[in-house]
Amino acid sequence: MRSLVIGGLLAGTFLFAALLSFVWTPFDVTELDIAARLQKSSMEHWFGTDHFGRDLFSMIMVGARISLAVALVAVGIGMGLGVPLGLLAASRSGSLLDELIMRSNDLIFAFPSLLIAILITAVFGPSALNAIIAIGIFNIPVFARLTRGGALSLWTRDFILAARVAGKGPLRISVEHILPNITNLLIVQGTIQFSLGILAEAGLSYVGLGAQPPTPSWGRMLAESQTMISFAPHLALYPGIAIILTVLGLNLMGDGLRDITDPRIRRTGR
């Protein structure tokens, strides 16, 4: 419970910052002020300024928007495609279709996820949209597997048998009875994938394949600060901390959610 609260607070803070950045940031992040570059933290610039004189605090805020949006939509793609595929595979368990779906998932799984993402963005050109697609694609098999696994164990249960006796088809059973019973699994996994998505987005933009300038992104801020780290460490520190805290927050949230929703853990009294 405690991890859920701490995680929720951390993730919530960044979500709030991201939403706030739509209506207000202390400074305009596309406005350069070369004369005011590389300033340390001050009352005016809370986190200091970068090598172009942009306000770092504002950039972190807008960067949060990019990171969260990319990760959220990517998880959405993964869930939106992975869950139906998993349900379909489970409802036809053992059939050729099941094999086809799961083996193609294995194929995607066989590649390291960030490698696929780099491949996709390198082929289709770097942009936030392509980063979303790339991260989304490697989220599909995660959800497809989880869904199929959860659904298979349900298919043998009596209430499903009852539904079949009542004349419901596999599709209806999947949607009406299976899906609601694996929602908690999906939410927990979704939260964790969300944090992985943020890491992946940071990794992609670090190598220049994420959101393109002038849109700020945490990964690129890190990459650009690299040569200046010895005399302006704050340039790397703040985006780095932002990534850590967001990922940590989401992971804690995921843990907390699992503790609450998983009946087995609840029974053992953890």
Place this chain on the structure above:
Amino acid sequence: MKTLTFTAAMMLGASVAAAQQTELTLGLQLEPPHLDPTGAAAAAIDEVVYANVYEGLTRFAADGSVRPALAESWDISDDGMSYTFRLRSGVTFHDGAEFTAEDVKFSLERTTAEDSTNAQKALFEGIESVNAIDDTTVEITLTEPDGALLFNLAWGDAVIIDESDVETLKQAPVGTGPFKFSNWVQGDSIELVANDAYWGEPAKLTKATFKFISDPTAAFAALMAGDVDAFPVFPAPENLPQFDADPRFNVIVGSTEGETILSTNNQNGPLADKRVRQAIAHAIDRQAIIDGAMFGYGTPIGTHFAPHNPAYVDLTGLTPHDPEKAKALLAEAGFADGFTTTLKLPPPSYARRGGEIIAAQLRNVGIQTEISNLEWAQWLEQVFRGKDFGLTIVSHTEPMDIGIYARPDYYFQYDDPVVRAMMSGLASMSVPEDRTAVLQAVQRRISEEYVNGYLFQLAKTGVADVRIKGLWENSPTQANDLTEVYWEE
């Protein structure tokens, strides 16, 4: 035990070498694709082999002047149509073959041949014939007088090679220079060793290693750790003050031939309109770019010409930073609401950082840019060969390259009969004052036509161990001449 002795011997060997200090490791950012400077445009080739491995009839000295190299002296006929070069005798190639007039004939004819892949073929098109009169005398006949021939022959693209080595030059170069090619570990380094049979003053170093480090952070670490002794063009200007403050290092800031420009596709949509290009020129704040992208290193330019050249005209006053005027010009051209174009950026920090600054400056006057960061290979493919771009930022590092404005098929596609006429007239002039007058007229013309956005002259920002002497301060051509380099005791 055997291993131990071996290791000890190696350590002993290393410490002896360190005491004598006749070996040098030089850091370079780009690895050459191959090592034949007569076959490709890549500057990285000349940065390894020019004056070290290969030599031409003439050569550039550190101050940019043209000096005799393999040619001892020359006579020019009164009509300027024929040059007679007297070659040095007793010169041998690294493989032992003798250097003769036939090699000169072969090399130059190969450059001008129909199927030549020479990157500067256009420079030598005026050569009608090359005749080997005897072993040490060569006569070059021209189709029309060319006042720049001696200068052009000093380019790395005109070095002399031996016919028997042509097939293997790319991997194992054989020249006449003070250093011999020894080893190339692809992706890591190239080793040269001193040529004992060199015709001139032998090199002071016994071995030179060129180490390729593309990442600026790694370059910083390599210098700090002593893995490389010098970085003639250090890729991250922001680190220079740190090296400057460190007594172990010397920061050498010199000039280069690199005119860094906002290259504009003169045939691309709104950019074909001169008023739009003028608006862009006024939207740019050069000093902000120099400060923001290069941390203050660089000289503003107003045309495509190196400021240290005596013929340079300072035209920066023609297009001062004036966003209001830029907006007015855009409105006059029918783009009151601005327009969107592409800005394709190659990897160097002058381009990547400069690009972000220029994008912001253009945004201020209503021009939106879609930035895409490209690797060099992609940039050459899309921008240089494909001409698929609106704007790009690149440094033209060849010396005296204003002639590219007379080539309508060059990647920025500037088609102007006036400049073409001026440049073709230039070729037949050998009186220096006349040449200067024409060069200045061309500088003014391209500046007043706002062909490209002229930003700044790239500074050569080198970092070297304080004990190293004899490195070139300036960069009159793409080269790291190690002939005079030595370690001070």
